[in-house]
Amino acid sequence: xxxxxxxxxxxxxxxxxxxxxxxxxxxxxxxxxxxxxxxxxxxxxxxxxxxxxxxxxxxxxxxxxxxxxxxxxxxxxxxxxxxxxxxxxxxxxxxxxxxxxxxxxxxxxxxxxxxxxxxxxxxxxxxxxxxxxxxxxxxxxxxxxxxxxxxxxxxxxxxxxxxxxxxxxxxxxxxxxxxxxxxxxxxxxxxxxxxxxxxxxxxxxxxxxxxxxxxxxxxxxxxxxxxxxxxxxxxxxxxxxxxxxxxxxxxxxxxxxxxxxxxxxxxxxxxxxxxxxxxxxxxxxxxxxxxxxxxxxxxxxxxxxxxxx
Amino acid sequence: xxxxxxxxxxxxxxxxxxxxxxxxxxxxxxxxxxxxxxxxxxxxxxxxxxxxxxxxxxxxxxxxxxxxxxxxxxxxxxxxxxxxxxxxxxxxxxxxxxxxxxxxxxxxxxxxxxxxxxxxxxxxxxxxxxxxxxxxxxxxxxxxxxxxxxxxxxxxxxxxxxxxxxxxxxxxxxxxxxxxxxxxxxxxxxxxxxxxxxxxxxxxxxxxxxxxxxxxxxxxxxxxxxxxxxxxxxxxxxxxxxxxxxxxxxxxxxxxxxxxxxxxxxxxxxxxxxxxxxxxxxxxxxxxxxxxxxxxxxxxxxxxxxxxx
Numbered sequence: 001x002x003x004x005x006x007x008x009x010x011x012x013x014x015x016x017x018x019x020x021x022x023x024x025x026x027x028x029x030x031x032x033x034x035x036x037x038x039x040x041x042x043x044x045x046x047x048x049x050x051x052x053x054x055x056x057x058x059x060x061x062x063x064x065x066x067x068x069x070x071x072x073x074x075x076x077x078x079x080x081x082x083x084x085x086x087x088x089x090x091x092x093x094x095x096x097x098x099x100x101x102x103x104x105x106x107x108x109x110x111x112x113x114x115x116x117x118x119x120x121x122x123x124x125x126x127x128x129x130x131x132x133x134x135x136x137x138x139x140x141x142x143x144x145x146x147x148x149x150x151x152x153x154x155x156x157x158x159x160x161x162x163x164x165x166x167x168x169x170x171x172x173x174x175x176x177x178x179x180x181x182x183x184x185x186x187x188x189x190x191x192x193x194x195x196x197x198x199x200x201x202x203x204x205x206x207x208x209x210x211x212x213x214x215x216x217x218x219x220x221x222x223x224x225x226x227x228x229x230x231x232x233x234x235x236x237x238x239x240x241x242x243x244x245x246x247x248x249x250x251x252x253x254x255x256x257x258x259x260x261x262x263x264x265x266x267x268x269x270x271x272x273x274x275x276x277x278x279x280x281x282x283x284x285x286x287x288x289x290x291x292x293x294x295x296x297x298x299x300x301x302x303x304x305x306x307x308x309x
Numbered sequence: 310x311x312x313x314x315x316x317x318x319x320x321x322x323x324x325x326x327x328x329x330x331x332x333x334x335x336x337x338x339x340x341x342x343x344x345x346x347x348x349x350x351x352x353x354x355x356x357x358x359x360x361x362x363x364x365x366x367x368x369x370x371x372x373x374x375x376x377x378x379x380x381x382x383x384x385x386x387x388x389x390x391x392x393x394x395x396x397x398x399x400x401x402x403x404x405x406x407x408x409x410x411x412x413x414x415x416x417x418x419x420x421x422x423x424x425x426x427x428x429x430x431x432x433x434x435x436x437x438x439x440x441x442x443x444x445x446x447x448x449x450x451x452x453x454x455x456x457x458x459x460x461x462x463x464x465x466x467x468x469x470x471x472x473x474x475x476x477x478x479x480x481x482x483x484x485x486x487x488x489x490x491x492x493x494x495x496x497x498x499x500x501x502x503x504x505x506x507x508x509x510x511x512x513x514x515x516x517x518x519x520x521x522x523x524x525x526x527x528x529x530x531x532x533x534x535x536x537x538x539x540x541x542x543x544x545x546x547x548x549x550x551x552x553x554x555x556x557x558x559x560x561x562x563x564x565x566x567x568x569x570x571x572x573x574x575x576x577x578x579x580x581x582x583x584x585x586x587x588x589x590x591x592x593x594x595x596x597x598x599x600x601x602x603x604x605x606x607x608x609x610x611x612x613x614x615x616x617x618x
Contacts, residue, residue, distance in 0.1 A: 070406070073405055092382075092401075094447060096382055096405060097383075097443050097444050098444075104440060107416055108433045112430075120420045121420050121421075125417070127416075128410065132410070138406070
């Protein structure tokens with residue numbers, strides 16, 4: 001995967017070679033291309049074009065990385081998954097164009113693999129959903145009374161749209177039947193929603209003494225996720241004195257907020273919410289053709305959604 | 310044009326409605342869609358699809374605006390053509406996603422109008438050239454010994470690629486013949502190069518007492534354009550004491566630099582360089598079918614390239 005991405009990002013332009021090499025090397029869990037390839041295995045292998053599938057898998061990773069590079073500009077994150085981010089290494093300015101360049105290479109791979117098919121538009125509109133989700137989340141900053149429905153709408157865009165795309169086009173380009181494609185679409189979305197809720201829960205480490213860095217950042221930046229929203233909905237008066245400080249909230253006060261989130265069952269309720277979406281996904285996975293790949297998909301779904309926290 | 314763009318940028322998402330409305334309202338000279346439509350008139354009008362042409366014209370404006378929004382993040386510009394920029398109004402964070410969103414709508418219009426044609430890839434690779442040009446320019450910052458060839462390479466990407474695309478696809482989708490399309494391509498590139506050189510010259514107002522704001526910004530940000538590069542190549546030792554101060558150069562010192570640029574004929578040489586490209590464009594315009602539209606194209610080329618300075 002990284003080899004293909006690296007090849008696509010190579011350029012005779014020496015000025016930007018280093019930067020592009022860094023973009024190609026960024027390592028993630030390759031979740032989205034992984035789900036894509038798994039779902040493609042549910043199709044008719046006789047009809048499959050291995051090179052095409054591999055390229056589409058890479059396109060999903062490129063779209064994901066491009067959006068991460070732009071996210072990091074906004075979050076001002078020096079680290080992501082322990083790796084120095086493009087913006088910390090090359091500066092905010094370069095990161096803007098580097099993300100743009102990855103979007104372009106993403107489109108080039110789509111044009112190469114699916115020009116003329118309706119999946120061109122499906123990719124573009126998924127990218128649009130992703131961006132609108134990010135913008136909505138930004139707009140909801142410091143809104144203590146954001147509802148869980150609004151939160152869900154945002155994560156459907158910013159996270160689930162890409163999971164949904166990966167699973168749907170996996171089944172489609174793997175030449176699966178219509179029923180499987182429809183199931184893949186729902187499974188992808190529900191896994192995506194559950195994945196994001198768990199990601200948000202992970203920030204509220206069970207041990208509030210070792211608070212995760214993201215939660216400190218999220219709260220001081222006004223990004224309130226489901227554990228906090230659930231708890232604050234029950235006892236708004238206890239959270240208000242802290243959250244009303246907005247950006248000027250201290251680390252000590254954030255620890256207090258995290259304690260309150262646990263005390264009022266915010267983490268517990270968020271886990272239940274995630275569980276609902278996991279169960280929806282599992283019910284649909286049960287409807288897939290029961291082949292070896294389906295067992296793998298079920299395992300991955302469960303692993304992703306039962307991470308330690 | 311703005312009506313179509315505004316419609317494409319409308320969203321049920323109330324959170325980002327204002328922002329998108331602002332992106333749709335930004336007014337420029339509509340140069341790129343204008344050139345596109347003019348070149349389309351050189352084709353067979355019987356075969357033309359007016360709606361398709363209008364949409365493609367809008368796609369060019371969207372690509373241009375998206376890149377401007379991201380440029381403004383980097384230049385930290387509060388104003389562009391006298392209008393407050395998206396980033397000054399909504400913040401740097403929103404501007405990153407707003408630009409991304411415009412790129413997405415650009416691709417959606419391409420998919421709608423030319424899915425399955427080779428012009429999909431031509432658009433993607435033009436966008437890539439534009440970005441590589443921007444990145445190269447960024448990489449060349451504070452490089453006093455940048456050559457004119459390197460400067461030309463960068464502006465071929467960051468400016469001329471889009472002019473070239475506009476003229477070429479104008480002729481193509483207007484159903485012009487192959488010769489006209491090939492001429493359109495060269496004319497577009499040469500107009501683009503000349504346009505950018507003149508833009509850079511404009512910054513060095515003839516009256517150094519009323520120095521244009523952009524030149525102050527460009528020099529302190531290390532963006533050295535052709536007038537400066539020409540002059541500094543002749544007397545590097547006179548420029549070094551100023552330019553070696555890099556970001557900490559003062560406004561007074563920048564005025565001195567501008568004086569030196571004039572004294573050593575930098576502006577004059579840059580004008581000659583631009584003139585070379587204008588003449589190449591005019592020679593090719595003479596080869597086009599000599600219809601009324603060609604007269605308009607010639608006039609526009611001359612107007613663009615003989616702006617007051």
